Amino acid sequence: MAAQTIIVRPEKLEVRGLVKRYPGRRSRPGTLAVDGIDLTVRAGELVCIVGASGCGKSTLLNIIGGLEEPTEGAATVDGHRVVGPGPDRGMVFQGYSLFPWQTVRENVEFGLKAAGVPKSRRPARVDALLTVMGLGVWADQLPRALSGGMRQRVAIARALAPEPDVLLLDEPFGALDAQTKRAMQDHLLEVWRRTRATVVMVTHDVEEAIYLSSRVYVLSSHPGRVAAEVPVPFPDDRTPRIKRTPEFGELVEQVEAILIDNR
Amino acid sequence: MPLRRNGLKIGDIEDRPDGGMGSTMVRGSGEGPHTIDWRRSLAARNARTRGRRHHPVFRIRDELSPRWRMSLTLVGLVVPLLIWLFMATSGSATVLVPSPGAALESIGRMWNDGTLTGDVWASFRRILIGYAISMAIAVVLGVLMGSFRSAESFLEAPIAFMRYVPATALVPLMLFWLGIDETPKIALIVIGSVFFNVLMVADVVRNVPKELISAAYTLGAGRLRVLRQVILPHSTPGIIDVARINLAAAWAILVVAELLAAEEGLAFRIVRAQRFRQIDDMFAILIIFGIIGVATDLSLRWFRNRAAPWARP
Ligand SMILES: Nc1ncnc2c1ncn2[C@@H]1O[C@H](COP(=O)(O)OP(=O)(O)OP(=O)(O)O)[C@@H](O)[C@H]1O
Ligand SMILES: [Mg+2]
Numbered sequence: 365m366a367a368q369t370i371i372v373r374p375e376k377l378e379v380r381g382l383v384k385r386y387p388g389r390r391s392r393p394g395t396l397a398v399d400g401i402d403l404t405v406r407a408g409e410l411v412c413i414v415g416a417s418g419c420g421k422s423t424l425l426n427i428i429g430g431l432e433e434p435t436e437g438a439a440t441v442d443g444h445r446v447v448g449p450g451p452d453r454g455m456v457f458q459g460y461s462l463f464p465w466q467t468v469r470e471n472v473e474f475g476l477k478a479a480g481v482p483k484s485r486r487p488a489r490v491d492a493l494l495t496v497m498g499l500g501v502w503a504d505q506l507p508r509a510l511s512g513g514m515r516q517r518v519a520i521a522r523a524l525a526p527e528p529d530v531l532l533l534d535e536p537f538g539a540l541d542a543q544t545k546r547a548m549q550d551h552l553l554e555v556w557r558r559t560r561a562t563v564v565m566v567t568h569d570v571e572e573a574i575y576l577s578s579r580v581y582v583l584s585s586h587p588g589r590v591a592a593e594v595p596v597p598f599p600d601d602r603t604p605r606i607k608r609t610p611e612f613g614e615l616v617e618q619v620e621a622i623l624i625d626n627r
Numbered sequence: 628m629p630l631r632r633n634g635l636k637i638g639d640i641e642d643r644p645d646g647g648m649g650s651t652m653v654r655g656s657g658e659g660p661h662t663i664d665w666r667r668s669l670a671a672r673n674a675r676t677r678g679r680r681h682h683p684v685f686r687i688r689d690e691l692s693p694r695w696r697m698s699l700t701l702v703g704l705v706v707p708l709l710i711w712l713f714m715a716t717s718g719s720a721t722v723l724v725p726s727p728g729a730a731l732e733s734i735g736r737m738w739n740d741g742t743l744t745g746d747v748w749a750s751f752r753r754i755l756i757g758y759a760i761s762m763a764i765a766v767v768l769g770v771l772m773g774s775f776r777s778a779e780s781f782l783e784a785p786i787a788f789m790r791y792v793p794a795t796a797l798v799p800l801m802l803f804w805l806g807i808d809e810t811p812k813i814a815l816i817v818i819g820s821v822f823f824n825v826l827m828v829a830d831v832v833r834n835v836p837k838e839l840i841s842a843a844y845t846l847g848a849g850r851l852r853v854l855r856q857v858i859l860p861h862s863t864p865g866i867i868d869v870a871r872i873n874l875a876a877a878w879a880i881l882v883v884a885e886l887l888a889a890e891e892g893l894a895f896r897i898v899r900a901q902r903f904r905q906i907d908d909m910f911a912i913l914i915i916f917g918i919i920g921v922a923t924d925l926s927l928r929w930f931r932n933r934a935a936p937w938a939r940p
Contacts, residue, residue: 465938
């Protein structure tokens with residue numbers, strides 16, 4: 365409740381003039397993956413980035429995460445320039461990236477151990493996260509015993525454990541079937557409302573982007589640039605019902621048109 | 628699509644009654660009917676049945692019933708035994724082959740007079756020490772090479788070079804430098820296996836998915852934690868497999884070392900048996916080699932599954 369009454373939300377994450385060129389090998393020219401991207405995300409906001417396959421979405425997210433170096437420009441979190449990965453920016457990857465030798469509980473615990481949280485205080489925090497993500501019963505299973513949707517829930521729980529300032533999601537539901545995906549979207553909204561984390565999510569599903577976010581950045585392809593920034597006028601406490609409203613349909617069409625124009 | 632371009636509609640295609648099964652006619656607009664006779668086409672060959680299923684024994688990558696598996700395993704054991712029996716009974720004067728019974732008897736005799744335990748232990752101890760040193764070096768260097776491009780650039784060339792120097796060619800040098808006691812034999816086992824082990828461990832480490840390492844970093848892990856809690860656990864089953872596969876090379880080099888200079892050991896026993904023309908004993912030792920090999924292989928497999936149940940197939 366209190367969070368909604370805050371009107372001026374400070375800028376949490378800024379990306380300025382970001383260029384990423386992958387060097388070529390031998391005589392082959394390099395790839396200009398991202399060419400001058402600017403974006404701003406305020407604290408507590410959930411922003412989506414959509415774009416065609418190969419337009420540089422993962423590259424952008426990896427640079428914000430500090431896993432790759434930009435060729436030009438920079439990302440800043442709270443005004444501090446990103447130079448490497450750190451627990452202040454949690455990430456969920458496009459593929460499954462759980463540690464296969466660790467149980468669900470141990471996976472979620474990983475970040476707490478790295479942060480030096482004493483052993484006695486870890487179980488309570490892990491349990492709380494598992495409950496929020498609906499994973500309680502699976503706590504002692506290995507990832508290979510879980511379905512795709514459950515694995516991504518573990519990945520989100522694991523990323524949330526160190527209480528990051530910014531949560532970066534790279535097509536987290538891309539590999540899921542339509543039904544599981546819908547459930548996961550509501551799950552994510554629920555978690556976001558509770559934690560008020562700043563979330564940047566990459567997806568190529570326009571409907572998903574509009575349903576989840578308060579703003580959608582549409583990227584053009586080859587090289588990746590911001591083609592449009594589309595505000596989403598729905599309230600934060602939205603329900604799946606808005607998907608059937610005409611405004612929602614229009615917005616989807618509008619974004620899809622921008623995507624087609626910038627292919 | 629091409630139909631529409633020619634101004635034809637789906638309705639223009641009809642089964643021609645006189646064409647029989649599989650014959651289709653396209654009603655032409657100007658140049659007369661176009662007939663495509665599917666019966667002559669490749670697809671017509673399987674007209675009577677749809678697809679083909681081979682007997683399980685001949686299917687690629689398919690499961691086999693336990694009964695078939697057991698029987699084939701049994702055949703795989705019995706056939707070599709029969710060949711051996713045949714060779715033993717029909718052996719010529721120059722190629723003497725003892726019967727399986729004689730070889731077994733010989734094993735019993737060596738067991739009773741205590742030479743068998745002495746020889747097995749002497750050889751096994753050399754392997755144990757030499758191979759442990761080899762694997763320890765391989766894990767350290769392999770993890771470094773697989774994790775750091777700098778270590779890889781620095782170590783790749785010398786190790787690749789040493790790998791192609793046959794360890795057997797170093798036997799005289801080792802005997803010359805280190806004398807004829809245990810040291811040169813253990814050194815030879817290390818040299819004969821360590822370079823293979825290093826390169827293969829490095830390969831196992833390189834196969835740790837980048838995303839797992841990235842995930843660990845974004846969860847706040849430092850490089851040491853990534854090495855110890857991501858790279859090592861993920862590589863453990865692969866490293867045990869490397870140890871298992873290259874162990875045979877260690878035995879091969881041990882045999883050469885024992886042939887040249889030893890007072891005890893399985894290969895030494897073979898040379899002695901040859902000197903006294905005891906073919907039964909030679910065969911007995913060969914069987915012992917095989918048994919030790921299979922036993923270590925099985926125990927390393929078991930150990931791998933125990934150490935990394937998550938990677939069990
Ligand atoms: N490590 C790399 N080396 C060279 N080129 C790369 C590398 N990573 C990505 N690229 C190139 O950069 C471009 C953008 O890739 P990126 O993975 O960011 O796309 P994406 O938008 O995430 O695509 P998808 O939706 O399929 O995941 C592509 O053309 C790709 O070929
Ligand atoms: Mg991607």
